[in-house]
Structure formats: structure tokens, C-alpha cells
Amino acid sequence: MRVTMKKFKNLLSIFISALLFISCDDRATYTWNKDSLDNIINENDDKMILVDFETDWCVWCDRLDEDTYSDNRIIEFAEQSLISIKIDAEKKDGPDQKKKYRVRGYPTILLLDPSGNELDRIVGYRPPEEFLDELIRIKKGENTLADLLAKHKSKVEHNPTELSLARKYISLNYPDSAKKHLDNIYNYQNKKSQLDFSIVFKLSQMYDQVGNVERSIDILEHIVDGGIDSSDTAYFYGILFRSKKNNDIDELYQYVSFSENVERNKQSYWQIIRMLKKQNKDPELEAECYLKVIDLYDSDYKYLASLLNSFAWRMTELEKNLDIALEKINLALTYGEDIKMLDTKAELLWKTGMTNEAVQIIDKCIKLDPDKKYYKDQKNKFLGLST
Structure with missing residues (x-):
């Protein structure tokens, strides 16, 4: 049979497409064990256990799935060294496991030994390379709680080692154990004629993390009075922590009005936004501050799309700046179509009276x-139907 050049090209195109489909279909994926954590511990002999605590609404959990668990290096490490399980912290036995392992935020990834004892944890999103470095470190037993305790035993009054140990207790959510070591360092520094800025400043931050903001403020004021705060860092954090302690934004809002330090202004606005949201009494000012803070981020900021989505959704809750929020969510979607961002856009379209357009977008979701009931409920809400 005579094959023309046109037919040959068509056959070649089909063949290449089939190869691409097969290669994509055979792509390695991360393996998640479907058994319960208790069963995994009882039946495991030699592998570390990775426990990923997540929730349905956690944006950074989704990002971890998309960026990190899809990476071939992570998949290869997991196949060789891990048994992995996901736990939704709000469903089934998730709340009990969350309490047992002292989980505060998401994602929180625990690494357990084969018997179920915690070796260490990774808190928050990490890109693939950082995540792999952490997995390798923990597998080697470096900078784990056991490792730091051994180092501290040989250097009882070594402040950097004790700081590292306190920081580890904080990450593991053992605030009382962390405070014991922070108090040791605090008492040691108070005996010195000259404060070590790098030590006492870290101390102030860590006291805040264990809930002793009064001690944090005391240390920061001591730094300022001692004349060792050349960059006004302690001065700024003193304002930040005082606003937190007094639940009052006035001093912080005054600071941000004249400050030209972009990073400090970001911190200031986020603190003000958190406080206003908690107080739930000045939506106009919260919306104004939210708009100001997102404008401080450059277009090449890695997580700009997620930030814009958070802003846009909060505006739907406050019912402020809806037109601007629609512009921002459209900008976010130029970075890639994401189901949560589409949901935000649908909500904005509905709130601005564009019901047909909102229904079209939620149909995409x-x-x-x-299988997600939430999106169907959203559509019913847009159409004025009962859910």
C-alpha cells in the first residue's frame, strides 16, 4: 500500500501523541498508605513513618501536593525510606490525632520512628529541595531533639546550643520545656556586663512564641536602652509586641505611616489585619490595610497568586473593594487556573450581580x-436554591 507524505505525517503525529500519553500516564506518583496510623505503627518494622496533617481549606497543603510530593526526588526517597499517611485534622480520628501530636497549623508533617515515636517535624510548606534536605537530615538524626539534648548535655551553659534546643521544643509544641531553656539563657545574659545582641534578640522572639510577650517586650526595651540596637530592629519589634499585648493598633499604625522599610511595613500591616479581623469592628480599615499590604509585594513574588486569592476572598467576606478584588483574582488566574481561585472569582461575580457568569465559573469547579459538595452548594446559592 502506497503511503503519501501527508498520511505519513498524520501517522507519525498519532504515534508521538500515543507515546506522550503513555509516558504521562506512567509517571511516578507519591504513594499514600490508606491504613490507619495505629495499624501502620503496629505492622511496621524498619521504615520511618511520615504523617501529613492537612485540611480541606489549607492552600499550602494543596501547594505541597502540587510542588513537593510530585517531585521525583521526594517520591524516590519515600519509596526507599518512608511509609506515608495523610490525616485530615478535622475528620474521623483527625481531631484526636491532632491533639495527641500537638499539631497547631497546616500542613504539619511528622516523622515517626518505626515504633511511632516522633523524631522531628516539618511545619509549613517547603519546596522540593528544602523538603528533601529536611527528610535526609531527620533520617540521619541531625538537629533532632535527641541530637540537641546530647549536645546540650556536653555544653550545659552554651547559649547557642540551648537556644537551638528551645527552638526545637517550640517547633514540637512543647512550650513549657522551651521556656525552661529560655529562662536559663535569660538569667545567664542578665549576669553579663554586655548583652550579646544576637542571643537576646532571638530570645525575645522565642519568648513571644511560647506566649510570654511581657518578657519579650522587657528584653527588647533592655536592648534599646543598652544602645546596641543599631538598626532599630528591637525598637520595631517592641512596637509590634506591645500592640499584640495591649490589643491596640494605634502605635503600630502610626509607625507604618512614616516607615520606609518595606519588610517591616508588611509585618505591621499583617499584624494590624489580624487584630482587626479578631476584633471584627472596623471592616473599612481592615480592607484598606489589606489593599495596602498586597501592593507592597512585587510581581515576581513566588506566592503572589495565593496572596491575591486570600485578599479577594476576604473582600467577599467584608463586602469591600469588590471591583478591585475581581481585578486581583483575574490577575491571580493568569499565573495558572486553580480551583480555589475560580471559586473566589465565582463568589465575587455573584456578589457583584453577575449571576450567570458566576454559575459558569462554578460549573468549572x-x-x-x-465529588465535592461545597461547589454544588455554591451553585445552588447563586441560583437561589436551597442546599
Whole structure:
């Protein structure tokens, strides 16, 4: 049979497409064990256990799935060294496991030994390379709680080692144990004629993390009075912590009005936004501050799309700046179509009276995740139907 050049090209195109489909279909994926954590511990002999605490609404959990668990290096390490399980902290036995392992935020990734004892944890999102470095470190037993305790035993009054140990207790959510070591360092520094700025400043931050903001403020004021705060760092954090302690934004809002330090202004605005949201009494000012803080981020900021989505959704809750929020969510979607961002856009369209457009967007969400009841409820809400 004679094959023309046109037919040959068509056959070649089909063949290449088939190869691409097969290669994509055979792509390695991260393996998650479906058994219960208790069963995994009882039946495991030699591998570390990775426990990923997540929730349905956690944006950074989704990002971890997309960026990190999809990385071939992470998949290869997991296949060789880990048994992995996901736990939704709000469903089934998730709340009990969350309490047992002292989980405060998401994602929190625990690394347990084969008997179920915690070796260490990774808190928050990490890109693939950082995540792999942490897995390797923990597997080697470096900078784990056991490792730091051994180092501290040989250097009882070595402040940097004791700081590292306190920091580890904080990450493991053992505030009382952390405070014991912070108090040791605090008492040691108080005996010195000259404060070590790098030590006492870290001390002030860590006291805040264990809930002793009064001690944090005391240390920061001591630094300022001692004349060793050349960059006004302690001065700024003193304002930040006083606003937190007194639940009053006035001093912080005054600071940000004249400060030209972009990073400190970001911290200031986020603190003000958190306090206003908690107080739930000045939505106008919260919306104003939210708009100001997102404008401080450059277009090449890695997580700009997620930031814009958070802003846009909060505006739907406050019912402020809806037109601007729609512009921002459209900008976020130029970085890639994401189901949570589409949901935000649908909500904004509905709140601005564009019901038909909102339904079209939420239909996309339903198509992307047909099993999720939330998106169907959203559509019913837009159409004025009961859920």
C-alpha cells in the first residue's frame, strides 16, 4: 500500500501523541498508605513513618501536593525510606490525632520512628529541595531533639546550643520545656556586663512564641536602652509586641505611616489585619490595610497568586473593594487556573450581580472536582436554591 507524505505525517503525529500519553500516564506518583496510623505503627518494622496533617481549606497543603510530593526526588526517597499517611485534622480520628501530636497549623508533617515515636517535624510548606534536605537530615538524626539534648548535655551553659534546643521544643509544641531553656539563657545574659545582641534578640522572639510577650517586650526595651540596637530592629519589634499585648493598633499604625522599610511595613500591616479581623469592628480599615499590604509585594513574588486569592476572598467576606478584588483574582488566574481561585472569582461575580457568569465559573469547579459538595452548594446559592 502506497503511503503519501501527508498520511505519513498524520501517522507519525498519532504515534508521538500515543507515546506522550503513555509516558504521562506512567509517571511516578507519591504513594499514600490508606491504613490507619495505629495499624501502620503496629505492622511496621524498619521504615520511618511520615504523617501529613492537612485540611480541606489549607492552600499550602494543596501547594505541597502540587510542588513537593510530585517531585521525583521526594517520591524516590519515600519509596526507599518512608511509609506515608495523610490525616485530615478535622475528620474521623483527625481531631484526636491532632491533639495527641500537638499539631497547631497546616500542613504539619511528622516523622515517626518505626515504633511511632516522633523524631522531628516539618511545619509549613517547603519546596522540593528544602523538603528533601529536611527528610535526609531527620533520617540521619541531625538537629533532632535527641541530637540537641546530647549536645546540650556536653555544653550545659552554651547559649547557642540551648537556644537551638528551645527552638526545637517550640517547633514540637512543647512550650513549657522551651521556656525552661529560655529562662536559663535569660538569667545567664542578665549576669553579663554586655548583652550579646544576637542571643537576646532571638530570645525575645522565642519568648513571644511560647506566649510570654511581657518578657519579650522587657528584653527588647533592655536592648534599646543598652544602645546596641543599631538598626532599630528591637525598637520595631517592641512596637509590634506591645500592640499584640495591649490589643491596640494605634502605635503600630502610626509607625507604618512614616516607615520606609518595606519588610517591616508588611509585618505591621499583617499584624494590624489580624487584630482587626479578631476584633471584627472596623471592616473599612481592615480592607484598606489589606489593599495596602498586597501592593507592597512585587510581581515576581513566588506566592503572589495565593496572596491575591486570600485578599479577594476576604473582600467577599467584608463586602469591600469588590471591583478591585475581581481585578486581583483575574490577575491571580493568569499565573495558572486553580480551583480555589475560580471559586473566589465565582463568589465575587455573584456578589457583584453577575449571576450567570458566576454559575459558569462554578460549573468549572464542579467539573474539576465533581465529588465535592461545597461547589454544588455554591451553585445552588447563586441560583437561589436551597442546599
